[in-house]
Amino acid sequence: xKYRVNAPQVLYEAFDDEMVIxxxxxxxxxxxxxxxxxxxxxxxxGGALEQALAALSARFEDISAEQETRIHAFVQGLVDExxxxxxxxxxxxxxxxxxxxxxxxxxxxxxxxEKYTDxxxxxxxDPIHEVDEQGWPVAKADR
Amino acid sequence: xxxxxQIVNGAFERACARIGCATADFRIGGTSVxxxxxxxxxxxxxxxxxxxxxxxxxVDPDLKVYVWDSASTGIxxxxxxxxxxxxxxxxxxxxxxxPDCPAFYSSVSGVLSLLDLRNNRAHYWTENAxxxxxxxxxxxxxxxxxxxxxxxxxxxxxAGCVGYDGDGVLIxxxxxxxxxxxxxxCLLAGMQYVSDDYILLDQSDGTVVAHSLYGVGKLVPSQIxxxxxxxxxxxxxxxxxxFDKTVIxxxxxxxxxxxxxxxxxxxxxxxxxxxxxxxxxxxPQSRALLAMMPSTMFQLPGAGAREFGLxxxxxxxxxxxxxxxxxxxxxxxxxxRMIIEKVRTDA
Numbered sequence: 001x002k003y004r005v006n007a008p009q010v011l012y013e014a015f016d017d018e019m020v021i022x023x024x025x026x027x028x029x030x031x032x033x034x035x036x037x038x039x040x041x042x043x044x045x046g047g048a049l050e051q052a053l054a055a056l057s058a059r060f061e062d063i064s065a066e067q068e069t070r071i072h073a074f075v076q077g078l079v080d081e082x083x084x085x086x087x088x089x090x091x092x093x094x095x096x097x098x099x100x101x102x103x104x105x106x107x108x109x110x111x112x113x114e115k116y117t118d119x120x121x122x123x124x125x126d127p128i129h130e131v132d133e134q135g136w137p138v139a140k141a142d143r
Numbered sequence: 144x145x146x147x148x149q150i151v152n153g154a155f156e157r158a159c160a161r162i163g164c165a166t167a168d169f170r171i172g173g174t175s176v177x178x179x180x181x182x183x184x185x186x187x188x189x190x191x192x193x194x195x196x197x198x199x200x201x202v203d204p205d206l207k208v209y210v211w212d213s214a215s216t217g218i219x220x221x222x223x224x225x226x227x228x229x230x231x232x233x234x235x236x237x238x239x240x241x242p243d244c245p246a247f248y249s250s251v252s253g254v255l256s257l258l259d260l261r262n263n264r265a266h267y268w269t270e271n272a273x274x275x276x277x278x279x280x281x282x283x284x285x286x287x288x289x290x291x292x293x294x295x296x297x298x299x300x301x302a303g304c305v306g307y308d309g310d311g312v313l314i315x316x317x318x319x320x321x322x323x324x325x326x327x328x329c330l331l332a333g334m335q336y337v338s339d340d341y342i343l344l345d346q347s348d349g350t351v352v353a354h355s356l357y358g359v360g361k362l363v364p365s366q367i368x369x370x371x372x373x374x375x376x377x378x379x380x381x382x383x384x385x386f387d388k389t390v391i392x393x394x395x396x397x398x399x400x401x402x403x404x405x406x407x408x409x410x411x412x413x414x415x416x417x418x419x420x421x422x423x424x425x426x427p428q429s430r431a432l433l434a435m436m437p438s439t440m441f442q443l444p445g446a447g448a449r450e451f452g453l454x455x456x457x458x459x460x461x462x463x464x465x466x467x468x469x470x471x472x473x474x475x476x477x478x479x480r481m482i483i484e485k486v487r488t489d490a
Binding site: 011018119 | 317440
């Protein structure tokens with residue numbers, strides 16, 4: 001399964017050990033921890049989940065089968081939040097940069113997606129509607 | 144120029160021919176803005192908030208804004224292809240039909256804003272200037288200035304800014320988290336003041352600079368007791384349930400402390416702790432983006448990847464601090480000064 005960022009409504013910015021994501025349509029915004037950021041950067045760019053697992057294995061000590069299952073669930077969570085969508089068009093491997101050597105590996109930390117919904121109240125109070133080419137206001141979904 | 148913009152232009156010119164035209168020039172974010180008021184009714188309502196940015200040196204303005212209403216001029220807003228002034232939308236509505244001429248109708252303010260991006264001209268119209276809400280008059284032309292400056296790499300940010308000796312901090316966070324309290328406490332302590340609410344952020348020359356937009360302060364009811372002096376100054380400037388804030392024209396009352404721009408040395412995210420003392424601690428730069436980005440992005444009609452990218456770039460250029468704000472407000476200015484001093488020393 002290939003994925004891509006749900007652009008243009010989803011925007012994100014990577015920091016050293018975290019990622020900040022916003023969904024302009026829903027009004028929700030999110031943070032990913034470092035593990036989540038590594039997965040996001042590969043999966044959202046069309047990389048296979050196996051590539052993400054390989055990148056994590058290069059960074060972290062042994063990842064158990066149960067933890068792999070949770071990583072699958074984490075990616076599904078990104079899909080459920082409409083941050084990434086299934087990409088049926090693109091294919092191929094994503095280069096994995098600067099994977100640390102094995103002796104730099106550290107204890108595994110599961111990926112975490114934290115969701116913030118405090119802007120939704122504001123959006124419900126004063127939702128901005130956009131006018132399409134037909135010249136008539138169209139309410140954006142979930143706003 | 145779009146057909147719709149031409150139609151509105153024609154109505155504005157008829158209004159000027161009928162009742163006269165006043166002008167006022169401003170220096171906003173390093174650019175010159177000339178406002179033309181048909182009859183002056185709207186102009187008189189919006190000038191107080193930006194009077195500290197008046198500038199009489201402009202010859203050829205970068206942006207021209209035509210402000211007018213129908214009630215005082217006797218000239219109705221003509222129907223546009225997407226806007227019926229007799230039946231305006233009941234919600235905040237963004238019109239993108241013409242990419243070179245975006246428009247926005249605020250049902251809350253009753254203001255229609257149109258910007259002709261190619262010709263650097265804009266219209267700011269409302270049915271009756273007397274009905275312009277206090278909150279709109281306290282931060283007028285937001286949408287026009289946001290769109291126009293965004294095209295030039297400057298971004299309208301929901302943040303306050305205070306400082307001293309030309310250096311300042313951005314104070315950011317959701318409403319109710321201590322942004323205004325921090326900014327106003329610093330103002331009263333004699334520090335330089337750019338804003339407690341909105342600033343224009345420019346990072347074109349490699350440094351991050353916060354430009355002043357509105358010379359006002361705003362108090363929510365829970366702040367009235369904490370700022371009795373400001374509350375008295377703001378009497379009579381309070382409006383509706385949608386915006387239950389007292390507005391103080393700080394540019395009139397504290398003219399000497401109003402500052403057109405400060406270099407941003409840090410982003411400060413206040414947190415009200417309930418403890419007595421105030422302290423600060425370094426925080427990841429992602430925290431600054433988390434505090435500043437949501438309310439900035441969702442308050443700006445049409446904000447998207449460009450604005451998000453500008454904000455992200457800015458927070459990565461300066462350190463971030465959490466300000467654990469205590470109940471003894473007089474400690475806050477000292478904590479802000481220490482942050483600025485520390486960043487200067489570390490630089």
